[in-house]
Amino acid sequence: MNQYFKPLPVIDDTSSPFWKAAKNKILQLPKCSACNEIRIQFERWCPNCSSERFIWEKLSGEGIVWSHCIFYKKYFNEFEKEIPYNVVLIKLKEGPKIISNLIDIESKYIRVGLPVSVYFEDVTNEITLIKFKSIKT
Numbered sequence: 001m002n003q004y005f006k007p008l009p010v011i012d013d014t015s016s017p018f019w020k021a022a023k024n025k026i027l028q029l030p031k032c033s034a035c036n037e038i039r040i041q042f043e044r045w046c047p048n049c050s051s052e053r054f055i056w057e058k059l060s061g062e063g064i065v066w067s068h069c070i071f072y073k074k075y076f077n078e079f080e081k082e083i084p085y086n087v088v089l090i091k092l093k094e095g096p097k098i099i100s101n102l103i104d105i106e107s108k109y110i111r112v113g114l115p116v117s118v119y120f121e122d123v124t125n126e127i128t129l130i131k132f133k134s135i136k137t
Helices: 016-023 077-082
Strands: 028-032 054-058 062-071 085-092 097-100 115-122 128-134
Touching: 016 028, 016 054, 016 128, 097 128
Parallel strands: none
Antiparallel strands: 028 054, 062 085, 062 115, 085 097, 115 128
């Protein structure tokens, strides 16, 4: 595996189940046991009902582009070679929205409503990032 020079997530006790699942090519998020809200935040309390009870829910990995933008300016030195690059907000089939990148499409073809599926990118021996690819229709 090549060296990875971009920023990596900080994994702690609350986020480690997410990253362990990603390493195993599974997308999972916390689901509140009280109100069934699936959330992207790895916080102790549900932002919808404040319950502390939750389970980890395996998700389909399917969704649509909810919003998107293209970065033409260098904000971080580590991303300089990728300019321009896309940043997308994906609305997952199960409801929550996740920020990521599309890996297989020219920026000019990205559009709101574009169907996508999860893609797991192994960037180090410990970290697998969640990205998305367009579903060819």
